[in-house]
Amino acid sequence: MPAADARPLLPLPDALARTAEAVAAYIDGAIAASGAPGERLAAAMRHATLAGGKRLRPFLVVETAALFGVPANRAMPAAAALECIHCYSLVHDDLPAMDDDDLRRGQPTVHRAYDEATAILAGDGLLTLAFEILAREEAGPDAGVRIALVASLARAAGVAGMIGGQMLDLAAEGRFGGGAPLDLPADEIIRLQAMKTGALLRQACEAGALLGGATPDERESLDRYARAVGRAFQIADDLLDVEGEAGTVGKAVGKDAAAGKATLVGKLGVEGARAELACLVAEAESALERFGKAATLLVEAAHFVAERRN
Template sequence: MPASENLPPPLAAALARTAEAVTAHIDGAIAESGAPGERLAAAMRHATLAGGKRLRPFLVLETAALFGVRADAAMPAAAALECIHCYSLVHDDLPAMDDDELRRGQPTVHRAFDEATAILAGDGLLTLAFEILAREDTGPYGDVDARVRLALVASLARAAGVAGMIGGQMLDLAAEGRFGEGGLDPAPLDLPAEAIIELQAMKTGALLRQACEAGALLGGASPAERASLDRYARAVGRAFQIADDLLDVEGEAALVGKALGKDAAAGKATLVGRLGIDGARSELARLVGEAEAALSGFGTAATLLVEAAYFVAYRRN
């Protein structure tokens, strides 16, 4: 499988279509959001419209397509998930969290605007996501059964909440040694590999799993089909984080679009740190095989999802 800058043409085209459609949908949602003045809306656009792989919405659309769901009917679920992802990046970049100055090759929201505006822009995207999901007047999505829409709201809330992304971020901060307990000074935790896997499954993997769960919910997948897609998503989520950690060690800042080497400097617990570079690469290969095997029951209909697993594992940005 080629590296990410030499994507198979069908996958490259599908990612480009997704990016264009999701960007337009989110831009329209921000325009209709009622944000007062221009500053808040501009900050929300800066967070969401300045590029990005749009991998999570791609997974929503592609898993839904396995069951014959049209892209325009799945688009609200895809756009809502991307709003959640972008809000999390805005807050992760804040001085109180990772204190990053670059995101996707551009100034982070708190640098382009200010810290207070960045906090509110993130909050705005978080709440906008659920407004998008709950609306009944968004094209073919309005025809989606209300019970399915409710299930999508619950699924996204779980994945983004304390049992998912937010909880994982809290564990990540604790692992860095941000919080002293029992009168002890803060110090990085020496986590075993199993604890790192659990942390990353919450912080990074939860939203990727939700993407595939959303497609399965929209498509009325059977329990067996949902289980297969969840196995795929779990493997892809782990591969994504390992690849991200490898990029922090080996990547080129100009390609990655953000500062590198910060994990080691912050004392972050990563599987690359536990397994070493060669061990991490071996684990990536194993996870890609696991993801591909999970989709075997879908045949050639899942070709793009298989290619996406390789893209996740071997990307350079």
């Protein structure tokens, strides 16, 4: 059973900020200790990771682990490793060969602030740093748990998860062979997005459950929550691309339709997508019922994901 949560319950914005600050400090220290030669590569890695962001994925690691009495400092290596993976994926996703974006979090993307070669290497550096962090004893005294964390993150980030989802996304745009964008049915769009976006969000909750020694039933409840949040996150992101303003969102908008991307907003329409969002938030809440008040911040995070403006 989950441990009683004796921590003071912070408002969600404060809790997110607390985790964001701790994760940034941890990653900054890890980059400093990484042995990157010269300053340019380390600076590009810092540009990719320390330029703000919601830090939702590490927040989910910390808060899921907290359900089982695991303090934030013990969850921090797993949280930071996941954020390194997420940030590496953004660096590569922004490259001209992928989405060709100039802005990320309101600042120049890494290949614009530096150059394409440095951006590729900075992304590679963050990818490998993530697994170095998880291999260290500070990631957990139990070697079996550390191995499980490495396997979990590799699976979520790899060809059966984020990378595979990105490949499906590019194929749906008609990027290979000069074809036209594909008119995917809704179930295939959901599968694509569950891999590209949802896999890392699910891994965040899986990591917290692994650190906390959750039972199979508890892990299944948390996975239901994470799957719902992952789908909600992508729908909200697609709505921002349709309705948002670049200055608020922090990156270019209106690119999905121009690129022929397969999205549920395109398939369901704005109102249909908003109705789906409401259903997904309800599903996330239902999945956490067994954890009671200890899961308050996780419930609030599901609403935050659906209502975000950047």
